[in-house]
Amino acid sequence: MPEKTVQNLDEVTIRFAGDSGDGMQLTGTQFTNTTAILGNDLSTLPDYPAEIRAPAGTLFGVSGFQIHFGSTEINTPGDQCDVLVAMNAAALKVNLGSLIDGGTIIANTEGFNDKNLKLAGYTSNPLTDGSLDKYRLYAVDITKLTALALQDMNLSSKLVDRSKNFFALGMMYWMYNRPMEPTIEWIKNKFANKPEIKEANLRVLKAGWNYGETTEIFSVRYEVGPAKLPPGRYRNITGNQALAWGLMAAAKKAKLDLFLGSYPITPASDVLHELSLYKNFSVKTFQAEDEIAGITSALGASFGGALGVTTTSGPGVALKTEAIGLAVMVELPLVICNIQRGGPSTGLPTKTEQADLLQALYGRNGEAPVPVIAAATPADCFDAAFEASRIALKYMTPVFCLSDGYLGNGSEPWLIPDFNELPDISPKFRTEKEGFFPYLRDDKTLSRPWAIPGTPGLEHRIGGLEKQHITGNVNYEPQNHDFMVRLRAEKVERIANDIPLAQVEGDASGDVLVVGWGGTYGAIKSAVTRHRQRGNSVSHLHLRWLNPMPKNVGEILYKFKHVVVPELNLGQLIKVLRAKFLVPAVGLNKVQGLPFKAIEIENKIDEILKGK
Amino acid sequence: MSTLVEEILKAAPPASDQKMTAKDFQSDQDVRWCPGCGDYSILAQTQRVMPDVGIPRHQMVFISGIGCSSRFPYYMNTYGFHGIHGRATAIASGLKMARPDLSVWVVTGDGDGLSIGGNHMIHILRRNLDINILLFNNQIYGLTKGQYSPTSEKGKITKSTPYGSLDYPFNPAALALGSSATFVARTLDRDPKHMQYTIKRAAEHKGTSFVEIYQNCNVFNDGAFFQFTEKDTKDDSVVFLEHGKPLVFGKEKDKGIRLNGFSPEVVSLKDGKWSVNDLLVHNEKDTTLSFILADMTYKPGIPRPVGIFLAIDRPVYEEEMARQIAFAKEKRGEGDMVKLLNSGDTWVVQ
Numbered sequence: 001m002p003e004k005t006v007q008n009l010d011e012v013t014i015r016f017a018g019d020s021g022d023g024m025q026l027t028g029t030q031f032t033n034t035t036a037i038l039g040n041d042l043s044t045l046p047d048y049p050a051e052i053r054a055p056a057g058t059l060f061g062v063s064g065f066q067i068h069f070g071s072t073e074i075n076t077p078g079d080q081c082d083v084l085v086a087m088n089a090a091a092l093k094v095n096l097g098s099l100i101d102g103g104t105i106i107a108n109t110e111g112f113n114d115k116n117l118k119l120a121g122y123t124s125n126p127l128t129d130g131s132l133d134k135y136r137l138y139a140v141d142i143t144k145l146t147a148l149a150l151q152d153m154n155l156s157s158k159l160v161d162r163s164k165n166f167f168a169l170g171m172m173y174w175m176y177n178r179p180m181e182p183t184i185e186w187i188k189n190k191f192a193n194k195p196e197i198k199e200a201n202l203r204v205l206k207a208g209w210n211y212g213e214t215t216e217i218f219s220v221r222y223e224v225g226p227a228k229l230p231p232g233r234y235r236n237i238t239g240n241q242a243l244a245w246g247l248m249a250a251a252k253k254a255k256l257d258l259f260l261g262s263y264p265i266t267p268a269s270d271v272l273h274e275l276s277l278y279k280n281f282s283v284k285t286f287q288a289e290d291e292i293a294g295i296t297s298a299l300g301a302s303f304g305g306a307l308g309v310t311t312t313s314g315p316g317v318a319l320k321t322e323a324i325g326l327a328v329m330v331e332l333p334l335v336i337c338n339i340q341r342g343g344p345s346t347g348l349p350t351k352t353e354q355a356d357l358l359q360a361l362y363g364r365n366g367e368a369p370v371p372v373i374a375a376a377t378p379a380d381c382f383d384a385a386f387e388a389s390r391i392a393l394k395y396m397t398p399v400f401c402l403s404d405g406y407l408g409n410g411s412e413p414w415l416i417p418d419f420n421e422l423p424d425i426s427p428k429f430r431t432e433k434e435g436f437f438p439y440l441r442d443d444k445t446l447s448r449p450w451a452i453p454g455t456p457g458l459e460h461r462i463g464g465l466e467k468q469h470i471t472g473n474v475n476y477e478p479q480n481h482d483f484m485v486r487l488r489a490e491k492v493e494r495i496a497n498d499i500p501l502a503q504v505e506g507d508a509s510g511d512v513l514v515v516g517w518g519g520t521y522g523a524i525k526s527a528v529t530r531h532r533q534r535g536n537s538v539s540h541l542h543l544r545w546l547n548p549m550p551k552n553v554g555e556i557l558y559k560f561k562h563v564v565v566p567e568l569n570l571g572q573l574i575k576v577l578r579a580k581f582l583v584p585a586v587g588l589n590k591v592q593g594l595p596f597k598a599i600e601i602e603n604k605i606d607e608i609l610k611g612k
Numbered sequence: 613m614s615t616l617v618e619e620i621l622k623a624a625p626p627a628s629d630q631k632m633t634a635k636d637f638q639s640d641q642d643v644r645w646c647p648g649c650g651d652y653s654i655l656a657q658t659q660r661v662m663p664d665v666g667i668p669r670h671q672m673v674f675i676s677g678i679g680c681s682s683r684f685p686y687y688m689n690t691y692g693f694h695g696i697h698g699r700a701t702a703i704a705s706g707l708k709m710a711r712p713d714l715s716v717w718v719v720t721g722d723g724d725g726l727s728i729g730g731n732h733m734i735h736i737l738r739r740n741l742d743i744n745i746l747l748f749n750n751q752i753y754g755l756t757k758g759q760y761s762p763t764s765e766k767g768k769i770t771k772s773t774p775y776g777s778l779d780y781p782f783n784p785a786a787l788a789l790g791s792s793a794t795f796v797a798r799t800l801d802r803d804p805k806h807m808q809y810t811i812k813r814a815a816e817h818k819g820t821s822f823v824e825i826y827q828n829c830n831v832f833n834d835g836a837f838f839q840f841t842e843k844d845t846k847d848d849s850v851v852f853l854e855h856g857k858p859l860v861f862g863k864e865k866d867k868g869i870r871l872n873g874f875s876p877e878v879v880s881l882k883d884g885k886w887s888v889n890d891l892l893v894h895n896e897k898d899t900t901l902s903f904i905l906a907d908m909t910y911k912p913g914i915p916r917p918v919g920i921f922l923a924i925d926r927p928v929y930e931e932e933m934a935r936q937i938a939f940a941k942e943k944r945g946e947g948d949m950v951k952l953l954n955s956g957d958t959w960v961v962q
Contacts, residue, residue, distance in 0.1 A: 012739040037957050037961055038959075039961060066810060082716050118791070119618065124950050165784070226961070227911035229961045230961070231960075232960070233954060233958050233959070233960050234960070234961060235956060235957065235958045236957070237958075246950070247951065248947075248949065248950070252949050255615050256615055257615055257710065259706065259709065277948055278940075278952075279940035279941075280937070280940040280944040280945060280946060281947030281949075282937060282944075282947070283953075284709055284710065284937070286705070287951070288702065288705075288735075289702075289735040290731060290733055291704070291733075292699060292732075293699070293735070294733055294772060296696070296702040296706065297702050297705050297709070298705060299706065300693070300702070300705065300706030301706040301707060302706075303673075303703075303710075304707045304710040305620075306711075308706070308710075322696050322697075323696060323699065326695065326696050346931065348924070357928075414953055416958065417953065419950045420885045420950070427616070429616060429617075429620050431623070431624075452711075453672075453691035453707075453711065454617075454620070454621050454671055454711065455624060455670060456668070459670055459689055459690050459691050459692075460692070461639070461641075461691070462693055462694070463686075463687050463691070463692075463693060463694025464694060464695065473639075473641070474686065482675070508861035555739065576655055
């Protein structure tokens with residue numbers, strides 16, 4: 001056996017890329033789960049086309065999955081990848097730009113046949129024409145090696161072809177010294193009823209590993225040690241799964257049934273799928289006939305005393321808009337989760353963006369204030385969903401919980417919370433008949449009583465027409481309307497008393513403050529950390545609550561010479577900050593359907609520092 | 613673990629044995645429909661029937677959308693939810709799934725229920741939640757002051773159709789049947805007895821009940837149904853559907869409906885050619901027949917069918933939902949958040 005050297009690395013970014021039918025998402029997910037179990041910190045970025053099976057070999061059919069993992073703190077899926085696994089020519093063409101100079105390419109030679117080269121627009125084969133000389137290129141005939149591993153099984157060529165991603169996975173497991181057992185277990189479970197496919201995938205996975213072990217092509221193996229994470233039990237989790245679990249945890253802690261009214265939409269459908277699994281938690285999921293029925297059914301359930309939730313993406317929110325206004329008016333708890341995607345209109349269904357902030361803050365007729373919270377990382381979706389539910393129940397209001405495609409599909413290791421330590425958020429239903437009016441107000445929160453049907457003596461009517469203060473009767477008087485509009489606004493403002501003050505990461509004053517919200521948290525954190533390591537006076541303010549904002553945001557902003565606001569939109573939070581605090585903030589805006597690279601933010605900060 | 617809702621319902625005092633009256637169902641709100649509106653009769657008949665339905669009013673919820681009809685919940689001394697245009701059926705669906713113990717009623721109109729809310733209407737019917745829908749059909753938009761509706765006759769001249777409407781009208785009963793409704797009925801605002809009977813039957817039906825009520829809008833579409841509701845024309849223009857009975861009509865009860873192939877035709881019982889034995893006998897359990905009867909609606913020369921077209925049993929959505937939950941609990945045990953959070957692949961960092 002040839003001698004292999006082992007090299008230690010702090011962090012690595014690998015991108016798996018192939019046809020949308022090549023199983024790259026599965027390969028990436030398996031690699032991720034195994035890596036998580038090994039104790040690395042990690043962050044992932046699935047990047048796939050909207051078409052389910054785009055024509056094979058085409059550029060627009062390329063599906064990618066990037067994982068950044070290390071023994072150090074990992075905040076982003078990686079600006080560039082160190083290793084590119086390209087299953088065909090199109091995958092190479094689309095992804096070569098994100099590979100670092102000197103990076104590694106593992107290419108499936110069969111994917112570079114004449115047809116594939118033509119489809120990808122190559123006039124000569126990059127694997128042989130020397131154009132990849134600056135990279136470390138490993139050309140492996142994965143297709144053929146897969147077929148050889150299965151030659152005695154008499155499988156259809158289609159089935160053989162479908163297994164080849166496991167060969168690539170096996171090789172990568174070998175190269176990065178990861179155990180195969182978690183994937184072996186997974187294959188055994190997943191294909192328990194399909195013994196042929198199970199056997200084929202197991203064989204191919206091991207063949208890939210053995211290929212790395214026995215051939216002389218790969219001279220180096222890499223070792224990435226576990227990260228120094230805070231002690232405790234961890235699991236890997238995607239944003240959408242964390243969001244679903246956060247809602248379930250909230251319902252349990254509220255002692256209410258969870259009701260989800262939802263309509264399938266990318267990239268939010270996985271929340272519906274996830275919640276549909278947990279009927280034994282009394283979770284009721286309703287796949288409605290449309291987005292509007294999704295939210296109105298949830299509101300009806302809330303009227304009956306459930307924790308009503310609807311999940312969607314931007315186009316769905318547009319359809320739900322009128323019902324959100326109704327929820328504001330009838331003052332019932334409701335959680336509206338928007339897993340944002342590229343817009344406007346149908347936009348880029350599978351790509352990420354954070355351009356729905358103003359829609360969440362202002363996108364309704366009339367003065368209709370809605371609290372808005374945004375998750376920062378995949379695992380943070382759990383806390384954001386829980387917090388959104390807490391506020392909805394306590395203040396009797398709809399609450400927006402914003403996530404995005406990058407968070408929803410991305411994953412990271414998560415220190416599993418102690419469920420018993422989560423706060424009790426159970427509401428107080430009104431049962432006392434004496435002195436009851438549906439629009440009475442709690443002195444502190446200004447919330448109205450929640451009196452559910454079935455309670456004797458509290459029969460009352462609610463609706464979208466303006467309500468008279470206290471009695472809740474329909475009322476068109478000018479003074480009453482003015483009063484009620486202001487009261488609903490103040491109720492939402494008072495939530496600021498109930499949320500933590502904003503915390504600056506870094507010094508409390510200085511040259512540059514980078515203000516972010518939502519899924520850009522990791523990239524901003526990385527960029528700010530690098531600047532601080534370089535000795536620059538740069539700090540980071542992350543806004544979790546966008547409405548209301550923590551009370552101390554203004555005073556924090558005023559302590560910095562420059563405020564820069566990176567956003568995956570054309571400047572939405574910055575508008576709010578300028579309007580609210582009159583700060584001359586500078587934007588960094590990108591709308592490419594992709595998350596920020598840390599370097600982009602780092603460079604912007606450099607620009608600002610130079611100009612001071 | 614029982615939910616807070618269950619705890620509250622358990623703690624609620626039992627309903628009094630004293631029989632309620634119509635007055636118990638009248639709220640303290642002033643009724644604000646135009647004087648002479650057919651809605652008054654529907655409200656009165658509903659309030660009159662409710663005591664017989666036998667459900668305490670705190671367990672009843674009336675849900676509506678937008679339009680004249682949709683003010684209805686304000687006038688019922690029950691729980692009520694005045695929603696947004698067209699969505700009452702969806703709000704009601706969510707409530708009923710969350711709270712199968714409640715008696716849920718939807719009050720809607722031809723615009724609210726069949727135009728802007730048409731999608732939710734067909735879906736609630738196919739799902740068959742145990743909800744009662746009262747659809748006030750006045751063949752006009754009243755609250756927006758007189759535009760044509762999806763049930764207006766073709767060629768209708770209104771403010772928005774000065775040259776006459778081009779749309780062919782919906783036949784609500786046929787639409788409901790086509791959506792696989794399990795209870796479909798038609799009644800008349802000016803026939804209190806028939807309406808009371810029909811509403812009571814709807815309340816008793818397990819599954820979604822769809823009741824179309826011909827309702828006169830005396831301001832924007834006065835007399836749209838007078839042919840079917842007024843004394844001098846009603847008997848010859850309406851055939852009442854009664855389960856197990858032949859379809860006889862006419863002032864002298866001298867006419868009937870027989871089937872010629874699949875087509876209903878009017879026959880005389882006077883000229884000796886046909887007798888009652890030759891007539892079509894109504895069977896409200898027969899889905900095929902219900903389509904034929906509903907199809908009589910706009911046929912020239914055929915009386916308007918009024919009554920219960922169909923009343924059949926089919927599993928009820930919210931009960932099946934509860935069954936799935938019970939099944940999952942039996943199979944996997946009561947959900948445990950701590951276990952779930954720690955399930956699957958986990959690892960410990962020291």
